Amino acid sequence: MSNPFGQSTVLGYPRIGPNRELKQAVEAYWAGSIDADALERTGASLRADVWQALAAAGLDSIPSNTFSYYDHMLDTAVAVGAIPERFRRLGLSDLDTYFAMARGVDAEPALELTKWFATNYHYLVPEIGPETVFTPDPAKALREYAEAAALEIPTRPALIGPATFLLLAKPAVPGSNPFDRLDDLVEVYAEILAALADAGVAWVQLDEPGYVADRSAAEIVALHRAYTRLAGLSRRPKIFVATYFGQLDDALPALLDTSIEALGLDLIAGRATVDQLAAAAPRPGTTIVAGLVDGHNVWRTDLRAAAATAATVAAIADQVAVSTSCSLLHVPVDVSAEQGLDPQLRERLAFARQKVDEVVQLGQALAEGVGQLPAPLPPSPEQWRNDGVRARLATLQPADRQRGAYADRAAAQQARLQLPPLPTTTIGSFPQTPELRKARAAHRAGKLDDASYAERMRAEIEQVIRLQERLGLDVLVHGEPERNDMVQYFGEQLAGFAATEHGWVQSYGSRCVRPPIIYGDVARPAPMTVEWSSFAQSLTDRPVKGMLTGPVTILAWSFVRTDQPLAETADQVALALRDECRDLAAAGITVIQVDEPALRELLPLRRSSQPAYVDWAVSAFRLATSGVDDSAQIHTHLCYSEFGEVIHAIDALDADVTSIEASRSKMEVLDDLAAIGYARGVGPGVWDIHSPRVPPQQEFEAALRLAVAAVPASRLWVNPDCGLKTRRYPEVEASLRRLTAAAAAVRS
Ligand code: GLN
Ligand code: ZN
Secondary structure: OOOOOEEEEOOOOOOOOOOOOOOOOOOOHHHOOOOHHHHHHHHHHHHHHHHHHHHHHHHOOEEEEOOOOHHHHHHHHHHHHOOOOOHHHHOOOOHHHHHHHHOOOOOOOEOOOEEEEOOOOOOOOOEEOOOOOOOOOOHHHEEEHHHHHHHHEEEEEEEHHHHHHOOOOOOOOOOOOEEEHHHHHHHHHHHHHHHHHHHOOOOOEEEHHHOOOOOHHHHHHHHHHHHHHHOOOOOOOOOEEEEOOOOOHHHHHHHHOOOEEEEEEOOOOOOHHHHHHHHOOOOOOOOHHHEEEEOOOOOOOOOHHHHHHHHHHHHHOOEEEEOOOOOHHHHHOOHHHOOOOOHHHOOOOOOOOHHHHHHHHHHHHHOOOOOHOOOOOOOOOHHHOOHHHHHHHHHOOHHHHHOOOOOHHHHHHHHEEEEOOOOOOOOOOOOOOOOHHHHHHHHHHOOHHHHHHHHHHHHHHHHHHHHHHHHHHOOEEEEEOOOOOHHHHHHOOEEEEEEOOOOEEEEEOOEOOOEEEEEEEEEEOOOOOOOOHHEEEHHHOOEEEEEOOOHHHHHHHOOOOOOHHHHHHHHHHHHHHHHHHHHHOOOOEEEOOOOOOOOOOOOOOOOHHHHHHHHHHHHHHHHHHHHOOOOEEEEEEEEEOOOHHHHHHHHHHOEEEEOOOOOOOOOHHHHHHHOOOOOOOEEOOOOOOOOOOOOOOHHHHHHHHHHHOOOOOHHHHOOOOOOOOOHHHHHHHHHHHHHHHHHHHHHO
């Protein structure tokens, strides 16, 4: 076969740069301090660095078009011309139209932002209707291909495949189904493939992770039809369909029945994949790209075990290549930058750069045998174990996860809190100003001593409290100035967690997070938030909410250990949080919010695995929050997702108040909650804080009137969609003033 796939590849690579160069450039462009050319130069140099690093490492097949200024779904929307008319109308440059879709402008809210499968990456949701006109625009893919070709690196442009693109889109017109447009869209892909072939592209990568979730028979038939059509084109590159985050089940034989040249399978998350592959019997000439290096976690691969799996696949398929299980977008760039980590931990870790080497080694083993592969490291050291925590978990009873009846709780809480109807509050963080970040960085670097740092933070908390009093909010927050990130902050204080210095991972757009690594048993050596919360409460007569991150979210936004079930790790984290809740309550904090924005994120993609997940996730949350008495009001907060599939789980958390993202989806979640009989407090977000836009007061009022129609006013709270840390003070003050005014108007 000419242009063989080769023996090693990765499905994608971090695009933010080793030191978040892309974030800095994009934000400078938004702020107007650099122009589009300067931004483009940074992008080009980051892309070149990645291709050169991958080529130098010895990868056979190198992806391109995995770079993005914001999001790869948005890039694919642009590539097929799916730019909604409301953005075209703005008459902006292509780049500014792109950023307008991503972030919104004064005149137009952004596209919806939602979770990318079970990861902490967020994509922009394309809006597709019956009238959407698809037009091929392969310019970005062609440009990246040409840039790499100029470096003498042939690459494989990657795009989201047409079926997954539509499955992840939302209807532009209510009641329509984007997926009905598949046949039209496939014709546009056909034109894109022709343009790529004309430019000399040998292989293209089309990502179809949408098929690792449950799909209807019709959706699988449509997938088969789409790839039969694309593979039947005479003018096209060879097609590599990449799937990841799970196993394909019925979609596997469907894809193998087409003439695509290569199929990528996730052998980390898709445990039954090898058996399914054997049963499906790939046709001769098809390359199976075996995802054997975990692209979604940071542990070194057991190369000998992976090579054994590769050998099993090689016995089934006629050609085999090794790859990462998914794009390396989801792991940090380079562990060799982490000189501060315990050496016993560091030697067990592999970030993107190290995973490329693992893939290359496995690819070589395919050809040359496993003789050269190193043996895995011995199991984790004894000192990472905590017998005290294990003993406590072993004696837990069901009552430890159960609070009193809601009616009693509500009465006890109202007696203490005396809140008006439609109480107003915020979700926790206030703007993280450059001065705040500087103070935290100086403290970390040892340039600001503990006492001066604490004084600086207290001054900030005092300002945030005074501002909220001026704005007339009912339940205040301390503003989280001391927190770099809602998970990392706890990770730094809990035993069993390690923090990295440079381990940034893209979350959405220019926003990056540094997930901690859970490597050992979790314990709380000392209270983590009590000092800040009680200081804030000492400043005011109004209740100040204590602010914690829930066990599920801590797990979801950390790299987790893989040597014990997630449920066990979740309970260890929950015990630490339970102690924190008790300490907060004992310090006079009457309202405690335990954020679970990632509850939906960890939900398994296949329905058959969901009940077991919901079970442990809910019980961990309840373990964390059931140690306080009835008069403590427990809030939880969820955001970034469609909640339909976890709506029962949200109810089962048994929080007294649930604040939930709702503004972009027009309060739909309230009907969903009402439909399942949710009967406790709820605060649907009325302000989309992902955009710098300051909505007019009527918009808040309209949202609140929708909410009052769906939920009795006695249970309704008024709050933004999420925390305010990424916003600036002028926007926050103006919006919150309108929000409290809207609440007052609707109250009367
Ligand atoms: N309390 C957190 C904050 O306000 C919640 C953030 C989140 O839900 N992502 O920043
Ligand atoms: Zn949130």
